[in-house]
Amino acid sequence: DAGVIQSPRHEVTEMGQEVTLRCKPISGHNSLFWYRQTMMRGLELLIYFNNNVPIDDSGMPEDRFSAKMPNASFSTLKIQPSEPRDSAVYFCASRGQGPEGYTFGSGTRLTVV
Amino acid sequence: AQSVSQHNHHVILSEAASLELGCNYSYGGTVNLFWYVQYPGQHLQLLLKYFSGDPLVKGIKGFEAEFIKSKFSFNLRKPSVQWSDTAEYFCAGTSGYSTLTFGKGTMLLVSP
Numbered sequence: 653d654a655g656v657i658q659s660p661r662h663e664v665t666e667m668g669q670e671v672t673l674r675c676k677p678i679s680g681h682n683s684l685f686w687y688r689q690t691m692m693r694g695l696e697l698l699i700y701f702n703n704n705v706p707i708d709d710s711g712m713p714e715d716r717f718s719a720k721m722p723n724a725s726f727s728t729l730k731i732q733p734s735e736p737r738d739s740a741v742y743f744c745a746s747r748g749q750g751p752e753g754y755t756f757g758s759g760t761r762l763t764v765v
Numbered sequence: 766a767q768s769v770s771q772h773n774h775h776v777i778l779s780e781a782a783s784l785e786l787g788c789n790y791s792y793g794g795t796v797n798l799f800w801y802v803q804y805p806g807q808h809l810q811l812l813l814k815y816f817s818g819d820p821l822v823k824g825i826k827g828f829e830a831e832f833i834k835s836k837f838s839f840n841l842r843k844p845s846v847q848w849s850d851t852a853e854y855f856c857a858g859t860s861g862y863s864t865l866t867f868g869k870g871t872m873l874l875v876s877p
Contacts, residue, residue, distance in 0.1 A: 685864070685865075694867070694869045694870055695855065695867045695870070697864060697865075700864055708864070743808060743809070745809075752814075753799045753801075753811050753814050753857075753865070754809075754865055755811075756801075756808045756809040756810070757808060758807070758808045759808050
């Protein structure tokens, strides 16, 4: 299994631009999570999906952030417009049935200048 | 509210020293606990997990953790650390099928 796959690994963009982060969960996993990691705030859960349906998006910081999961093998996190304070590492994780731990992707390091 | 707290933000040890990182949780009922490690510039990897049964859990790379229900604790231990153990360590917990709650993390620096 290739694990959770995220792209791109690094993204540098100018303030105001749209940014789209991508995630492919482990095949067969039915829950997908988007986290943001910063030095100041640590790991924050932004949103999670169960069977492709958004369950809790209370962690999404603002309306500039949106996430979709059109099918079981793909999810996107979009920031429009991006701001410098969005600079962080964004992790995607997936989980199968039962109370197993999450498997994390390698993350996308986003820098907004 | 469910929460996980880690006692130390930074720990500095010399090689061969023993390690214990504290973790406390506040959950009612069944609890599942995890320790993750994040090496510099990398993603989180699962070190070990506790669901039920033997409260002493052994993980990868010589790490172990002990679930002490009376103390609401799940401390991570290693008898002798190596320079390659330099990383950030996260304790996390979940109750049933709820989402995983992470502690703030402990940065471990092992000097050679």
